[in-house]
Amino acid sequence: MTTARNAIGDLYPSRLSSRAASFGRPHPTRWGSTPGPFTADALSRYEAKGFHIEEGLLTPAQIQHCWSEVERLSADPELAKTELIVRERGSDTVRSIFAVHEVSPLIDKLVRTPRILDRARQILGSDVYIHQSRINCMPGFAGTGFYWHSDFETWHAEDGMPVPRAVSLSIALTDNYPFNGGLMLMPGAHRTFVPCVGQTPENNYKSSLQEQRIGVPSEDAITELAYEFGIEQFTGPAGSALFFDSNSMHGSSNNITPYPRANIFLVFNSVDNLLEQPFAGTQPRPEHLGSRDFTPLTPISGSPFA
Numbered sequence: 001m002t003t004a005r006n007a008i009g010d011l012y013p014s015r016l017s018s019r020a021a022s023f024g025r026p027h028p029t030r031w032g033s034t035p036g037p038f039t040a041d042a043l044s045r046y047e048a049k050g051f052h053i054e055e056g057l058l059t060p061a062q063i064q065h066c067w068s069e070v071e072r073l074s075a076d077p078e079l080a081k082t083e084l085i086v087r088e089r090g091s092d093t094v095r096s097i098f099a100v101h102e103v104s105p106l107i108d109k110l111v112r113t114p115r116i117l118d119r120a121r122q123i124l125g126s127d128v129y130i131h132q133s134r135i136n137c138m139p140g141f142a143g144t145g146f147y148w149h150s151d152f153e154t155w156h157a158e159d160g161m162p163v164p165r166a167v168s169l170s171i172a173l174t175d176n177y178p179f180n181g182g183l184m185l186m187p188g189a190h191r192t193f194v195p196c197v198g199q200t201p202e203n204n205y206k207s208s209l210q211e212q213r214i215g216v217p218s219e220d221a222i223t224e225l226a227y228e229f230g231i232e233q234f235t236g237p238a239g240s241a242l243f244f245d246s247n248s249m250h251g252s253s254n255n256i257t258p259y260p261r262a263n264i265f266l267v268f269n270s271v272d273n274l275l276e277q278p279f280a281g282t283q284p285r286p287e288h289l290g291s292r293d294f295t296p297l298t299p300i301s302g303s304p305f306a
């Protein structure tokens with residue numbers, strides 16, 4: 001156990017020894033006024049709800065291309081020996097594959113595709129780099145969910161991300177129904193920061209990626225948010241995309257249906273929001289969870305995702 005360094009000057013104190021009230025975040029959701037592919041309407045909905053869904057971001061052929069890549073990576077014996085693969089607790093089933101933009105040239109092209117990269121830059125008002133990338137798999141019957149959390153809470157406490165100036169993009173590789181473990185989000189709750197109780201053990205990530213216990217809000221805090229904001233769900237055919245704010249309150253249920261669910265998850269962080277020492281006082285997590293290669297992404301021409 002370590003002592004949090006959040007006593008003074010931390011605008012987003014969490015991992016506390018006793019409960020503290022939720023509060024309105026002092027930072028915006030959309031930064032600046034960089035032009036880009038999002039319409040003004042889409043941007044204002046993103047600002048209000050903390051997320052925006054775009055159906056058909058990828059075509060069926062592009063999804064198939066990505067799906068082949070998932071199969072290749074899942075079966076790669078070298079990758080299987082590394083921490084990039086996280087399995088379901090007590091089984092061999094692959095739950096997540098991390099740093100996919102580094103191990104897959106195809107996903108590297110995806111993150112540099114102008115119509116995708118420019119959307120992240122438009123929301124964050126600056127150049128961006130990839131803080132974390134992963135493929136999340138939720139097989140039929142066996143997939144387990146993620147409890148309610150804000151990603152920014154973890155990235156701030158465990159990776160040292162200063163403020164919520166990051167946007168996540170989740171691209172559905174399978175159809176997302178209301179019943180196969182789809183992501184639930186609380187529209188508008190991204191404006192509220194919920195300090196969480198509990199000290200962070202070193203190497204917390206070794207268990208939190210299977211089941212997060214530290215850095216999750218109390219049931220009372222979740223109840224308050226749910227009554228104020230309600231809950232919506234990201235559903236839609238394969239190829240649909242969800243852009244969501246780093247402080248969105250979200251989670252998912254287990255998938256007991258036979259229909260698998262998989263998505264590509266890309267986190268773009270602003271180059272004006274570079275990682276510092278983790279605010280929980282712990283050692284920084286490994287590169288594949290919180291990258292410290294802050295090189296801005298450059299767009300490519302001739303992308304297979306153009």
Ligand code: 6CS
Pocket residue numbers: 132146149150151154155208209212289
């Ligand atoms: O650890 C991460 O970076 C992400 N994964 C989990 C389970 N919670 C926080 C964040 O979304």
Ligand code: FE
Pocket residue numbers: 146149150151250
């Ligand atoms: Fe999350």
